Amino acid sequence: MRAWLAAAAAAVSLGAAAEPNLSLDIRLDPATREFSAVAELVRPPRDFQFTPHASLSVRGVTRTRSGVMRIEYGGILAPLDRNIDFRGVLQALPPMASSQGSFLGAASGWYPQAWPLFTYRVRLRVNGKQKALVPGRLISETTRNDSYEATFEYEAPAEGIDLMAGPYGVREKLAPLPDGRRVRLRTYFYPELGSLADAYLDDSARYIERYSRTIGPYPFSEFSVVASPLPSGFGMPTLTYIGAQVLKLPFIRATSLGHEVLHNWWGNGVLVDYAGGNWSEGLTTFMADYAYKEAESPQAARGARLAWLRDLAALPAGAQRPLAAFRSRAHGADAVVGYGKSAMLFLMLRDAIGEDAFALGIRRFWRENSFRLASWEELLEAFEYASGRDLAPFFRQWLTRAGAPSVRLVSAFASKTGITLSFEQSAPAYALRLPVEFILDNKSETRWVEIDREKQAVTLQFKDTPQAVRLDPELRVWRLLEREELPPILRQWIVARSPALMRVSPVGTALAKRLFESPFREVENLINDPVLIIGLHKDVDAALKRLKLPPRPAMLAGKGTAQVWTIIGSAIAVISAKDEPSLEAISRPLPHYGSQSWLAFDGARVIERGAWPPTARAVPVTK
Numbered sequence: 001m002r003a004w005l006a007a008a009a010a011a012v013s014l015g016a017a018a019e020p021n022l023s024l025d026i027r028l029d030p031a032t033r034e035f036s037a038v039a040e041l042v043r044p045p046r047d048f049q050f051t052p053h054a055s056l057s058v059r060g061v062t063r064t065r066s067g068v069m070r071i072e073y074g075g076i077l078a079p080l081d082r083n084i085d086f087r088g089v090l091q092a093l094p095p096m097a098s099s100q101g102s103f104l105g106a107a108s109g110w111y112p113q114a115w116p117l118f119t120y121r122v123r124l125r126v127n128g129k130q131k132a133l134v135p136g137r138l139i140s141e142t143t144r145n146d147s148y149e150a151t152f153e154y155e156a157p158a159e160g161i162d163l164m165a166g167p168y169g170v171r172e173k174l175a176p177l178p179d180g181r182r183v184r185l186r187t188y189f190y191p192e193l194g195s196l197a198d199a200y201l202d203d204s205a206r207y208i209e210r211y212s213r214t215i216g217p218y219p220f221s222e223f224s225v226v227a228s229p230l231p232s233g234f235g236m237p238t239l240t241y242i243g244a245q246v247l248k249l250p251f252i253r254a255t256s257l258g259h260e261v262l263h264n265w266w267g268n269g270v271l272v273d274y275a276g277g278n279w280s281e282g283l284t285t286f287m288a289d290y291a292y293k294e295a296e297s298p299q300a301a302r303g304a305r306l307a308w309l310r311d312l313a314a315l316p317a318g319a320q321r322p323l324a325a326f327r328s329r330a331h332g333a334d335a336v337v338g339y340g341k342s343a344m345l346f347l348m349l350r351d352a353i354g355e356d357a358f359a360l361g362i363r364r365f366w367r368e369n370s371f372r373l374a375s376w377e378e379l380l381e382a383f384e385y386a387s388g389r390d391l392a393p394f395f396r397q398w399l400t401r402a403g404a405p406s407v408r409l410v411s412a413f414a415s416k417t418g419i420t421l422s423f424e425q426s427a428p429a430y431a432l433r434l435p436v437e438f439i440l441d442n443k444s445e446t447r448w449v450e451i452d453r454e455k456q457a458v459t460l461q462f463k464d465t466p467q468a469v470r471l472d473p474e475l476r477v478w479r480l481l482e483r484e485e486l487p488p489i490l491r492q493w494i495v496a497r498s499p500a501l502m503r504v505s506p507v508g509t510a511l512a513k514r515l516f517e518s519p520f521r522e523v524e525n526l527i528n529d530p531v532l533i534i535g536l537h538k539d540v541d542a543a544l545k546r547l548k549l550p551p552r553p554a555m556l557a558g559k560g561t562a563q564v565w566t567i568i569g570s571a572i573a574v575i576s577a578k579d580e581p582s583l584e585a586i587s588r589p590l591p592h593y594g595s596q597s598w599l600a601f602d603g604a605r606v607i608e609r610g611a612w613p614p615t616a617r618a619v620p621v622t623k
């Protein structure tokens with residue numbers, strides 16, 4: 001164990017017995033942004049010095065004989081800047097206050113952090129009709145006419161403390177757990193979100209139950225969904241802090257909420273030993289976002305895998321880094337690896353060892369590592385225990401190598417001994433377990449083959465000789481896709497460097513401004529760069545005919561109030577609406593659907609969507 005870790009663990013066990021390591025007494029007036037605090041640290045490291053954020057200053061430090069360091073400090077916080085965009089939110093923000101909402105992030109220097117891991121108790125007092133909270137167990141609270149007071153305790157090792165306050169209405173529900181305990185669920189919402197509170201509470205309960213059953217009992221006593229004035233999506237122990245605008249989007253409850261709930265196990269229950277890379281985003285994506293797609297349909301799950309592999313294909317070779325180097329999402333390139341590749345690693349692992357061993361490995365990893373720091377090493381140990389196999393080569397290859405193999409099924413040859421498949425892959429070779437689909441008339445059968453050389457032949461026996469063979473048509477392996485395996489999706493237009501707009505009706509400029517990330521120009525004819533055709537239904541149909549393009553897809557015709565599709569084999573996407581308001585209605589949601597090839601909207605609501613099926617190359621079986 002690293003030295004600082006041992007020190008942290010010792011500090012935690014000292015604190016857990018009786019007193020928390022850190023006690024904070026906080027007063028905040030959001031309207032004036034006045035902040036004052038008293039911190040008490042039990043036996044902090046001898047050389048510890050508190051350097052608060054520049055907006056705060058230390059007013060006094062005393063040390064008692066029993067080793068308690070008492071710090072009084074305070075100041076006027078920065079005003080909350082609501083104009084911070086999503087990328088800005090991810091950077092370290094100063095502690096900020098306002099009547100609409102206050103956010104004092106863990107890394108912003110609003111409290112003395114003397115240990116990398118510690119336990120705490122925080123007493124919060126805010127003026128006005130406000131509520132305030134930090135992660136942890138709610139010990140007590142008092143609401144008065146013009147102030148609010150609450151005390152929270154966090155007994156597990158914490159990595160930091162985020163403080164949130166706002167003019168919230170609180171809705172509460174007690175949810176029973178499989179082990180008989182009850183979890184206090186809360187929403188801290190602005191009045192305009194009130195109608196969504198019950199749905200968020202019910203869905204939170206559902207997710208907590210689900211993961212309590214599959215992993216192990218929910219490790220905390222509460223879970224809250226807190227509305228943020230910023231366009232954020234933070235997961236913290238016992239709560240998630242999500243932008244108020246984002247909370248209104250229908251897919252948040254179906255995906256992001258479950259993801260954030262699951263982080264109470266992965267990331268906050270088992271802490272990430274960052275020195276060895278961040279495994280928690282991939283595991284959380286696999287067991288939340290991806291699992292929900294699997295529950296929806298095989299097509300939806302395949303779509304998720306295609307999205308990961310498409311992102312990989314779009315990544316310049318120079319931007320590729322090993323998964324073991326992933327710490328957190330700072331760039332899109334990191335997300336491709338830290339979320340997509342990592343989730344795919346767990347999928348390939350489950351495919352290899354089977355669902356039962358995978359489920360056992362998950363439970364063991366939790367049991368052995370809860371409230372401790374864990375790395376990929378501990379995951380490897382748990383899955384080796386569960387499967388009885390040596391998985392080190394598998395983990396080593398997918399964690400330490402950047403990029404992905406490029407593998408091709410070159411030929412399939414039938415003879416008396418069976419069907420011989422010839423594979424080629426980029427050097428140096430990976431050890432790969434590949435699904436191969438054998439097609440005979442209208443039937444197909446999938447078998448798994450293993451290769452570990454740059455050129456390799458594998459022979460399989462069949463009763464009836466198949467006519468054709470396809471390599472990994474369901475996209476279950478982390479690999480570089482071939483060109484024909486990548487159908488066009490809207491993101492290619494959204495992120496295009498020099499997109500063009502072709503308006504076939506006098507509408508659509510505002511929508512294009514919202515959709516394209518780069519400046520666009522208007523064109524009257526088709527060009528080589530990505531073109532977006534926008535118009536009303538009749539004009540669009542006429543234009544497609546005039547331009548000799550395929551007509552409106554039959555499966556979209558007549559659906560909803562607006563339709564969007566990309567044209568296979570071209571750089572053309574089409575947006576067609578019943579009328580101008582229908583077009584305006586989709587301008588806000590549409591940019592969120594970059595991974596789709598086609599959509600139908602009813603007003604602002606998506607009623608159907610999908611990606612064109614890629615055509616995995618069928619290799620004929622020769623004799």
Ligand SMILES: [Zn+2]
Nearest residue numbers: 259263281284
């Ligand atoms: Zn996450």
